Amino acid sequence: MTGVQTCALPISDDTIRAFGLGAEVVHNEPWLVIPLRDIHKRVVNLRFRSVPPAKKTFRVCMGRELPLYGTDTLSGEKHDTIVLVEGELDVVAMYQYGFTTNVVSTTAGAGCFKDEWYDALEPYQSFVLAYDDDKAGKEGAAALDRKSTRLNSSHLGISYAVFCLKK
Numbered sequence: 001m002t003g004v005q006t007c008a009l010p011i012s013d014d015t016i017r018a019f020g021l022g023a024e025v026v027h028n029e030p031w032l033v034i035p036l037r038d039i040h041k042r043v044v045n046l047r048f049r050s051v052p053p054a055k056k057t058f059r060v061c062m063g064r065e066l067p068l069y070g071t072d073t074l075s076g077e078k079h080d081t082i083v084l085v086e087g088e089l090d091v092v093a094m095y096q097y098g099f100t101t102n103v104v105s106t107t108a109g110a111g112c113f114k115d116e117w118y119d120a121l122e123p124y125q126s127f128v129l130a131y132d133d134d135k136a137g138k139e140g141a142a143a144l145d146r147k148s149t150r151l152n153s154s155h156l157g158i159s160y161a162v163f164c165l166k167k
Contacts, residue, residue, distance in 0.1 A: 031049065033046055033048055034069075038065065049089070067117075080102050082121060083102060106140075129145055
């Protein structure tokens with residue numbers, strides 16, 4: 001698979017392998033296939049993303065688990081900082097910028113953070129919210145920041161990682 005762009009940076013072959021990314025053509029339209037893994041590295045669902053220039057669209061396998069994306073890369077070290085980004089391709093972009101562990105994202109959009117996702121994050125003590133610098137990202141990060149009292153954290157507050165996540 002080649003030609004996929006994120007942050008104006010092509011996704012490298014190493015990154016494609018690390019995340020198990022794939023491609024699918026449906027009705028002559030290409031889709032990026034993103035395996036969604038649980039904390040035990042098992043693929044529990046697939047997320048399909050349309051490829052530009054098509055309008056941004058997402059699909060998943062209905063009736064299957066939607067895990068917090070990237071939990072399979074959590075270090076388990078409670079003193080490590082966890083970076084929460086807005087989407088799966090933001091996790092991929094951060095990986096390419098050298099953040100290969102402890103970066104997670106929702107699989108349900110910027111405005112949704114499921115209660116069960118807190119379980120994977122509760123052991124950690126600090127977090128950076130690095131959502132996109134747009135209306136949905138700012139609102140999603142602010143909502144998560146308000147809800148983050150459930151986390152046992154010395155929360156670092158909202159920090160927008162627009163250096164590589166800006167569209």
